[in-house]
Amino acid sequence: MEGKSYPAGTLIPKEDLRLLRIKYYGFDGEIKTGDMIVHKTVAGELLDIFQELLAAEYPIEKISLIDYYDADDMRSMTNNNTSAFYWRNITGGKSLSYHAVGLAVDINPLYNPYVKGNIVEPPSAAVYLDRTTPVKGLIANSQDAAVRAFKKRGWRWGGDWRTLKDYQHFEKHGNVYKKYKSKLAEISRETKP
Ligand SMILES: [Zn+2]
Numbered sequence: 001m002e003g004k005s006y007p008a009g010t011l012i013p014k015e016d017l018r019l020l021r022i023k024y025y026g027f028d029g030e031i032k033t034g035d036m037i038v039h040k041t042v043a044g045e046l047l048d049i050f051q052e053l054l055a056a057e058y059p060i061e062k063i064s065l066i067d068y069y070d071a072d073d074m075r076s077m078t079n080n081n082t083s084a085f086y087w088r089n090i091t092g093g094k095s096l097s098y099h100a101v102g103l104a105v106d107i108n109p110l111y112n113p114y115v116k117g118n119i120v121e122p123p124s125a126a127v128y129l130d131r132t133t134p135v136k137g138l139i140a141n142s143q144d145a146a147v148r149a150f151k152k153r154g155w156r157w158g159g160d161w162r163t164l165k166d167y168q169h170f171e172k173h174g175n176v177y178k179k180y181k182s183k184l185a186e187i188s189r190e191t192k193p
Contacts, residue, residue, distance in 0.1 A: 004071035005037065010087040011183055012101050017085060018043040022050045024060045024082075027136055034063025037085035039102035042172055046084075046105070049149045056145045059137045061108055077122040077168075080110035080137070089185050098171035101180050105170050107146055108137035112167035114158075131167070139167050146170075 006014070018040045026032045031054065038046055053060070061080040069076040076083055085102040089095065098104035106112075113125035120126045131140050139146060139159060147157050150170040158166025 001037070001065075001067055004067040005065065005086045007071075007087055007185075009185070011180060012039075012087070016040055017102050020047060020050075022047070022063055023054050024050060024063055025054050025057045027059050027061050029057075032062075034082070035065050036063055036083065036105070037065060037102060038105070039085075039176060041174075041176055042103060045153045049146075049153065052149045053146060058145050059108075061110075061137060074122055077106070077109035077113075078124055080108055082107050082109070087185050096177075096180055096183055096185060098177060100185060101177055103172045103174075103177055105150075106168040107139065107170070109168040111135050111138040112159075114164070114166045114168070116164035 001014075016039060017037050020036045020038060020043060022034050022036055024032055024034060036046070060082055063082045066073065066076050066081070066083045066086045069079065069081065071086065073086065073088075082105070084099065084105045086097070086099045088097050088100055090097045099106075110122060110125050111128050113128060114121040115129065120129065128135060128138060131138070142148075142151075142157070142160070147159070150157060155170045155172050158164075158169035158171075
């Protein structure tokens with residue numbers, strides 16, 4: 001974490017974060033285990049969500065820490081890596097990302113890109129802009145099992161947003177984020193929400 005997802009100046013205390021070992025249903029049909037760092041207040045419900053997705057044989061290509069990609073979100077997304085905690089701002093640097101406090105998760109990001117106008121992140125996801133294409137792990141609409149699993153626990157889905165779409169992204173609002181809302185990461189890494 002140090003110097004990567006948890007750079008100097010990170011304000012959220014490590015004691016407030018939890019490392020989860022998550023079992024998931026891989027693209028090859030094998031049950032795999034991956035690591036994910038999240039805020040302690042959502043650790044239990046995220047274990048429940050991923051347990052539900054495993055039971056539904058919901059395909060996830062890989063789950064590993066963004067540190068494995070040297071905290072390079074673009075590399076992690078291009079590799080279709082599902083991840084959560086990462087101390088950073090959102091695009092434009094105007095506010096802290098929900099990922100910065102461990103309250104956001106990106107699922108199969110290559111097939112579920114961030115889209116705003118002509119911007120597609122990761123760029124190699126442009127071939128998945130047609131959301132009706134049947135691709136394993138592509139979150140087509142709000143009937144998707146992951147969308148339902150997150151939403152019923154009060155999470156929001158970026159695929160519902162109007163000014164932009166962030167199909168991979170789920171976030172949990174509440175008092176924890178409010179505490180950090182006015183803060184900004186002092187790092188120049190600014191990407192999608
Ligand atoms: Zn996200």
